[in-house]
Amino acid sequence: RFSQPPSTRPTAAPTDRQPAPARPPAAPLPRASRRAARPAHVAQPRRRARRRRLIPGHDARDPPALQRHNADIAARSIGDSTRACGHCESSVLCLPPRRKWRALRRLGAADLFSPQRLAATRPLRQEAVAGLVRRVSDHAARGAPVDVGRAAHAAALGLLSRTMFSADLHPATASEMSDVVDEASVLAAGPNVSDFLPALAAADLQGVRRRMARLVRRMYAIIDEQIERRVHSRAAGEARRNDLLDVMLDKDLFTGGETTSHTIECARGELLQAPNTMRKLQDELKSVVGTKQQIDETDISKLPYLQAVVKETLRLHPPVPLPPYEAEATVEVQGYTIPKGTKVLINIWAINRCADAWIEPNKFMPERFLGSEVNFMGRDFQLIPFGAGRRICLGLPLAYRMVHLMLGSLLIRFRWTLPTEVEKNGVNMRERFGLALSLVVPLRAVPEEIH
Numbered sequence: 372r373f374s375q376p377p378s379t380r381p382t383a384a385p386t387d388r389q390p391a392p393a394r395p396p397a398a399p400l401p402r403a404s405r406r407a408a409r410p411a412h413v414a415q416p417r418r419r420a421r422r423r424r425l426i427p428g429h430d431a432r433d434p435p436a437l438q439r440h441n442a443d444i445a446a447r448s449i450g451d452s453t454r455a456c457g458h459c460e461s462s463v464l465c466l467p468p469r470r471k472w473r474a475l476r477r478l479g480a481a482d483l484f485s486p487q488r489l490a491a492t493r494p495l496r497q498e499a500v501a502g503l504v505r506r507v508s509d510h511a512a513r514g515a516p517v518d519v520g521r522a523a524h525a526a527a528l529g530l531l532s533r534t535m536f537s538a539d540l541h542p543a544t545a546s547e548m549s550d551v552v553d554e555a556s557v558l559a560a561g562p563n564v565s566d567f568l569p570a571l572a573a574a575d576l577q578g579v580r581r582r583m584a585r586l587v588r589r590m591y592a593i594i595d596e597q598i599e600r601r602v603h604s605r606a607a608g609e610a611r612r613n614d615l616l617d618v619m620l621d622k623d624l625f626t627g628g629e630t631t632s633h634t635i636e637c638a639r640g641e642l643l644q645a646p647n648t649m650r651k652l653q654d655e656l657k658s659v660v661g662t663k664q665q666i667d668e669t670d671i672s673k674l675p676y677l678q679a680v681v682k683e684t685l686r687l688h689p690p691v692p693l694p695p696y697e698a699e700a701t702v703e704v705q706g707y708t709i710p711k712g713t714k715v716l717i718n719i720w721a722i723n724r725c726a727d728a729w730i731e732p733n734k735f736m737p738e739r740f741l742g743s744e745v746n747f748m749g750r751d752f753q754l755i756p757f758g759a760g761r762r763i764c765l766g767l768p769l770a771y772r773m774v775h776l777m778l779g780s781l782l783i784r785f786r787w788t789l790p791t792e793v794e795k796n797g798v799n800m801r802e803r804f805g806l807a808l809s810l811v812v813p814l815r816a817v818p819e820e821i822h
């Protein structure tokens with residue numbers, strides 16, 4: 372669909388040498404199966420099919436590979452490490468797109484991330500952001516720099532914890548959870564000989580599965596503590612809270628904190644290097660939000676420049692750059708045959724910077740989104756930081772709120788400067804590879820309260 376960057380070009384031979392096996396014409400599905408085959412993030416049936424928006428200059432009859440072959444590559448390629456403690460068997464992230472995965476996605480979409488559920492948990496997120504602003508305020512009073520990524524991660528975990536358990540994590544627990552998620556992300560994405568030589572997987576030669584098992588057990592223990600607390604409070608006659616604990620328990624959702632905080636950290640890094648953009652954004656926030664201490668989720672739609680900054684950050688720094696897929700059937704993509712069972716990496720990083728679709732693709736330029744309808748909801752295939760198709764990020768509606776809320780609130784209340792040595796050498800935006808990316812050198816910035 373795009374002229375593929377070399378790093379994403381499949382290595383299988385072109386079709387003239389290796390023709391794809393002919394596939395029988397698809398019989399129309401019965402109504403129930405059609406419903407089941409519908410992308411799971413779309414919880415309610417829609418009357419009108421959502422149209423893909425065209426990228427200028429592209430042929431309408433030639434849909435993007437990600438759309439055309441979505442059903443065929445919707446399985447996950449999972450590394451041996453995710454088999455630790457049987458984690459992959461109950462993980463929405465790892466499960467193949469069949470009954471259990473569909474049930475979990477439906478539950479998540481309907482009970483956790485639906486507009487009604489998110490409206491009900493809005494005050495919890497406002498409180499979590501108020502806590503973040505208070506902590507930054509303490510640093511501002513002392514003139515001390517803030518580790519932006521770490522502060523944002525702690526706040527994102529608090530935000531998730533409040534949405535899922537109606538309770539904050541103890542700061543020490545939040546900090547431990549942050550370390551566990553961070554380490555697990557790097558471990559899961561790192562090279563592992565068991566993945567390349569499955570016959571040797573049982574031996575776990577590098578000890579990756581063993582290390583992952585320790586992390587997963589710790590994460591389960593933290594979550595179990597929350598469950599136990601809830602069981603006790605229920606036994607004591609406390610009413611249902613209808614949060615995630617009451618409807619669904621999925622450990623993967625905590626990894627959403629890392630992607631969210633990485634986005635905040637990168638946005639801040641880019642803005643600190645672009646004072647004019649920072650000023651424009653703070654002016655917009657001041658004129659729309661006025662003297663409020665933090666922004667509200669209902670303000671987001673009135674803040675087009677903030678939205679543009681978030682889009683541009685996610686375009687240049689997608690936290691999950693290479694979601695791992697597996698071909699469920701043999702498919703042909705742009706003349707290449709991808710045999711069933713092949714691991715497929717969607718190179719979101721390269722797509723978001725594709726020179727066919729973007730002017731000056733490597734430049735941080737939020738203005739490109741002003742007056743443009745291009746969005747990251749999975750319909751504009753040149754901008755897919757949350758993925759697209761049936762495996763699109765389940766937490767997108769929550770992530771959307773969290774990122775705008777945290778970024779806007781940190782900028783309306785504080786003026787930010789770089790510590791002298793960073794100012795001199797420039798911000799280091801190099802990223803460390805993991806399932807979710809993080810900055811190699813954590814961004815530190817000094818807040819000053821705006822009165």
Ligand code: HEM
Nearest residue numbers: 464624627630631691694756757758759762764765766770
């Ligand atoms: C800025 C924040 C975030 C970004 C950029 C992001 C991005 C992504 C991407 C690219 C994928 C893979 C999509 C694919 O395979 O095509 C994904 C999957 C997923 N995300 Fe997120 N995510 C974010 C936040 C969150 C949050 C806050 C949660 C939950 C609380 C979450 C839950 C999930 C889950 C459960 C999946 C697996 C879906 C599946 O395989 O069916 N994400 N995310």
